[in-house]
Amino acid sequence: MEIQKENPELVRGLFSDIAGRYQMVNHLLSGGLDFYWRAIAVRIIRPWKPATVLDVATGSGDLAMAIRKACPGARVVGADFCAPMLEVARKNGLPELVVADGMSLPFADQNFDVVTAAFGLRNMASWEKGLSEMARVLKPGGHLLILDFSLPTLPVIRPLYRFYLHHILPHIAGIATGRTDAYEYLGGSIEKFPSGNAMTSLIDSCGFRDAIAHPLTMGTVSIYTATRK
Numbered sequence: 001m002e003i004q005k006e007n008p009e010l011v012r013g014l015f016s017d018i019a020g021r022y023q024m025v026n027h028l029l030s031g032g033l034d035f036y037w038r039a040i041a042v043r044i045i046r047p048w049k050p051a052t053v054l055d056v057a058t059g060s061g062d063l064a065m066a067i068r069k070a071c072p073g074a075r076v077v078g079a080d081f082c083a084p085m086l087e088v089a090r091k092n093g094l095p096e097l098v099v100a101d102g103m104s105l106p107f108a109d110q111n112f113d114v115v116t117a118a119f120g121l122r123n124m125a126s127w128e129k130g131l132s133e134m135a136r137v138l139k140p141g142g143h144l145l146i147l148d149f150s151l152p153t154l155p156v157i158r159p160l161y162r163f164y165l166h167h168i169l170p171h172i173a174g175i176a177t178g179r180t181d182a183y184e185y186l187g188g189s190i191e192k193f194p195s196g197n198a199m200t201s202l203i204d205s206c207g208f209r210d211a212i213a214h215p216l217t218m219g220t221v222s223i224y225t226a227t228r229k
């Protein structure tokens with residue numbers, strides 16, 4: 001089932017506005033845990049020994065840079081539809097950048113060994129289109145890694161996390177970025193995004209097999225891995 005979600009122009013506009021402060025706010029709101037989540041992602045990717053990696057919705061390029069460091073010699077390409085975010089990635093030292101919509105990637109079929117997306121798939125208007133494009137550009141047997149927010153499964157934690165997400169986070173972020181609405185949007189998008197089994201089923205229905213969920217930090221974030229059929 002195709003559900004229409006976020007408005008791409010709205011999403012691009014939000015990230016254009018906050019691009020210069022994105023990394024600082026990210027570290028602030030996650031309490032530095034984003035470094036840990038990327039470190040886990042890279043620990044999963046390294047044994048795959050990729051020669052070519054595409055990081056979709058690369059934004060400021062943090063995951064792509066971490067992969068370059070962990071997999072020396074790998075060609076790591078960062079793609080994003082928001083040019084100001086890619087400008088931050090360029091300043092951070094990511095050399096190969098492409099302005100591109102994750103739902104219509106400008107790459108030939110079966111091009112990459114690994115495709116990643118950190119906190120990007122959730123923002124796409126169609127998760128199915130995003131995942132199917134990732135499958136298309138991956139070589140058969142290639143690996144997918146999605147890192148994104150999820151809702152904690154523990155009944156005690158979930159309401160506390162929701163309170164933080166909807167009532168505390170937008171205010172802190174509003175002070176830091178001047179865009180409270182951008183972070184109200186974040187909470188809403190996390191609520192709608194599938195997690196756990198719902199996400200592994202979705203991934204497997206888009207050209208992948210053996211999708212696995214790896215919940216982190218009490219399930220507030222998850223890494224999903226899968227193999228291209």
Ligand SMILES: C[S@@+](CC[C@H](N)C(=O)[O-])C[C@H]1O[C@@H](n2cnc3c(N)ncnc32)[C@H](O)[C@@H]1O
Pocket residue numbers: 008011012015026056057058059060061062063079080081082085100101102103117118119120123124125
């Ligand atoms: C929350 S940021 C994540 C950036 C980075 N991957 C990270 O982990 O910090 C989301 C990024 O997704 C990008 N994005 C959202 N929808 C997109 C789409 N349809 N195609 C390409 N990029 C998209 C935004 O421009 C933004 O840079």
